[in-house]
Amino acid sequence: MRALKLLWEVSPGHVSGVLAVAVASSVLPAFTVRLTTEAVQGVADAISGTGSADAAFTAGAMLAGLMVLSHVLLTGRNYLETLLQLRMANTVNERIMAKATRLQLEHFEDSTTYDQLQRASREAAFRPYQIFAHLIGVVSSAVSLAAVSAVLLSWDVSVAAAIILAPLPSMAAMVFYSRVGWKIENDRSADRRRTTYLQYLVTNDRTFKETHLFGLGPLFLDRFRGMIGEFYRVDRSLERRQALVSGLLGLLSVGAAVGAVLYALRVTLDSGQVGQFAGYLTAITVVQGSVQALVAGLAQLYEHNLFLGNLFGFLDIAERAPTSGARPFPAQLSKGIEFRDVSFSYPGTSTPVISQLNLTLPAGRCVALVGQNGAGKTTLVKLLARFYEPTSGQILVDGIPLADYDLDDLRAHIGVIFQDFVQYEATARENIGFGRASALDDTPAIRAAASRADALSFVEDLPKGLDTQLGRWFDGGRQLSGGQWQKVALSRAFLRDAPIMVLDEPTAAIDAAAEAEIFSRLTELAGGATTLMIAHRFSTVRVADHIVVLDRGQVLEEGSHSELMAVEGMYAKLFRLQAAGYLDDVHTT
Numbered sequence: 001m002r003a004l005k006l007l008w009e010v011s012p013g014h015v016s017g018v019l020a021v022a023v024a025s026s027v028l029p030a031f032t033v034r035l036t037t038e039a040v041q042g043v044a045d046a047i048s049g050t051g052s053a054d055a056a057f058t059a060g061a062m063l064a065g066l067m068v069l070s071h072v073l074l075t076g077r078n079y080l081e082t083l084l085q086l087r088m089a090n091t092v093n094e095r096i097m098a099k100a101t102r103l104q105l106e107h108f109e110d111s112t113t114y115d116q117l118q119r120a121s122r123e124a125a126f127r128p129y130q131i132f133a134h135l136i137g138v139v140s141s142a143v144s145l146a147a148v149s150a151v152l153l154s155w156d157v158s159v160a161a162a163i164i165l166a167p168l169p170s171m172a173a174m175v176f177y178s179r180v181g182w183k184i185e186n187d188r189s190a191d192r193r194r195t196t197y198l199q200y201l202v203t204n205d206r207t208f209k210e211t212h213l214f215g216l217g218p219l220f221l222d223r224f225r226g227m228i229g230e231f232y233r234v235d236r237s238l239e240r241r242q243a244l245v246s247g248l249l250g251l252l253s254v255g256a257a258v259g260a261v262l263y264a265l266r267v268t269l270d271s272g273q274v275g276q277f278a279g280y281l282t283a284i285t286v287v288q289g290s291v292q293a294l295v296a297g298l299a300q301l302y303e304h305n306l307f308l309g310n311l312f313g314f315l316d317i318a319e320r321a322p323t324s325g326a327r328p329f330p331a332q333l334s335k336g337i338e339f340r341d342v343s344f345s346y347p348g349t350s351t352p353v354i355s356q357l358n359l360t361l362p363a364g365r366c367v368a369l370v371g372q373n374g375a376g377k378t379t380l381v382k383l384l385a386r387f388y389e390p391t392s393g394q395i396l397v398d399g400i401p402l403a404d405y406d407l408d409d410l411r412a413h414i415g416v417i418f419q420d421f422v423q424y425e426a427t428a429r430e431n432i433g434f435g436r437a438s439a440l441d442d443t444p445a446i447r448a449a450a451s452r453a454d455a456l457s458f459v460e461d462l463p464k465g466l467d468t469q470l471g472r473w474f475d476g477g478r479q480l481s482g483g484q485w486q487k488v489a490l491s492r493a494f495l496r497d498a499p500i501m502v503l504d505e506p507t508a509a510i511d512a513a514a515e516a517e518i519f520s521r522l523t524e525l526a527g528g529a530t531t532l533m534i535a536h537r538f539s540t541v542r543v544a545d546h547i548v549v550l551d552r553g554q555v556l557e558e559g560s561h562s563e564l565m566a567v568e569g570m571y572a573k574l575f576r577l578q579a580a581g582y583l584d585d586v587h588t589t
């Protein structure tokens with residue numbers, strides 16, 4: 001029902017058109033039986049001299065008319081069906097994408113979602129339409145059956161019953177195997193994703209260098225072959241069993257039809273009514289065909305329904321959007337951000353990644369967060385953007401809990417560059433403008449943001465300037481260097497002009513001169529924003545007003561660079577370690 005509702009929503013006009021044509025075509029076979037009977041009997045009467053040839057010609061002409069009509073209806077139906085199918089596939093894909101945009105980060109950090117997505121998108125685009133098509137098939141077969149079996153029933157009830165009931169065992173087998181096939185496909189969704197991932201690894205520029213240098217192509221290809229080979233073996237065994245069982249059971253309906261023909265032969269020899277014999281033969285063929293189509297259609301409907309369950313399963317994933325407050329987010333912070341006793345464990349895990357953390361980011365200042373890999377730095381950013389909620393404790397902005405602010409407004413007021421920032425295969429203008437989509441056409445603002453991140457000069461040197469396509473995936477694209485991409489991402493963050501800036505390893509790929517230039521002017525560049533900067537390079541960290549050392553989700557020490565050096569703790573140790581590396585270099589050159 002849900003699939004049909006979806007189909008109706010997509011295009012009521014096309015659905016009604018297809019239905020009307022289908023109903024019209026399904027009553028035609030009954031006329032064919034009737035006219036065939038009349039035509040053959042007319043011919044027999046004309047030959048034996050008991051009637052005129054006119055009756056035969058009239059019936060023949062009407063049969064010809066029926067054929068033309070049936071052809072016209074079929075063409076019209078194909079046309080309408082194709083359009084409906086296209087619209088349906090578009091709608092389903094669009095709904096899957098729309099749903100994905102409403103899911104939370106935690107969904108995409110969980111493999112179950114990927115399995116559901118894989119199951120939904122693999123079959124979903126064509127299944128709803130197939131449900132409709134098979135439903136029409138089932139209805140029109142049922143109508144044809146009802147109309148034509150009246151002829152058979154009036155003739156002999158037991159023969160009609162045998163023809164109608166004989167295909168049922170093979171239908172039961174089809175339903176059974178549909179379910180087995182569906183279960184096999186669902187159970188392998190993780191493996192299917194693995195094959196897609198292996199394909200991805202060998203088919204794009206981002207993985208090319210490493211996979212080729214490490215000679216991984218043959219290994220991945222072997223794994224891919226192994227997996228699809230295994231899929232094939234399992235599918236073949238299923239198809240074999242299915243063909244054997246339904247083939248054997250199908251013999252029952254062949255037997256019933258043969259019996260009916262022999263019976264009709266016997267009866268006609270006694271009655272001498274040749275026309276009736278022709279009518280019976282047509283009726284037997286139509287009834288047998290309709291029953292088989294009905295049975296196969298019902299089994300298919302069952303299978304489509306199972307697969308559609310996957311689509312609806314995905315569309316029904318609880319979205320768990322964090323509750324949004326009503327308070328507008330301040331354009332400029334007056335007090336700052338405070339993490340108060342914040343603890344957090346990722347969903348499905350019990351180990352706290354953040355433990356009773358207390359941390360203040362004063363308004364308009366730049367706080368640097370340092371700490372070993374896995375200390376919880378990026379996790380703090382995810383909490384600040386409300387991608388996750390703290391397990392306990394609170395995050396306050398200007399003294400007000402984060403959850404009280406309007407969620408979209410909160411996110412609109414955070415300018416961010418993530419460690420794994422996105423390289424959009426789009427123009428330079430879009431790459432920067434996506435930071436504030438409303439400013440996509442605001443060239444002066446985009447240029448200003450690019451200039452703040454030291455990206456303007458190389459962007460201007462591109463063949464079409466800001467309108468040059470970046471990356472190599474689309475026509476005319478220009479590839480940037482790693483550091484240039486990072487500068488573009490930094491421009492995107494600057495374009496936002498947000499009261500909170502989050503810079504997670506913002507200059508990891510940027511050359512030393514540009515980095516020094518950016519950081520010497522960071523306060524000016526951040527435009528008075530409250531800035532949280534995550535960095536491993538201490539040259540970067542030094543410029544911060546306040547430095548916080550995070551260790552296993554807790555603040556280990558904090559203060560200014562000189563204060564932290566004075567306490568001779570972890571910061572001082574790490575700083576000296578890095579500095580010594582640089583000094584060694586100085587001595588050797």
Ligand SMILES: Nc1ncnc2c1ncn2[C@@H]1O[C@H](COP(=O)(O)OP(=O)(O)OP(=O)(O)O)[C@@H](O)[C@H]1O
Binds near residue numbers: 109371419
């Ligand atoms: N989605 C997740 N589910 C479960 N655990 C996670 C998830 N994301 C991160 N973690 C774990 O949380 C801990 C903190 O990770 P986080 O990314 O915050 O570290 P980080 O300090 O930013 O590290 P790095 O310096 O390497 O970027 C790590 O132990 C990591 O394995």
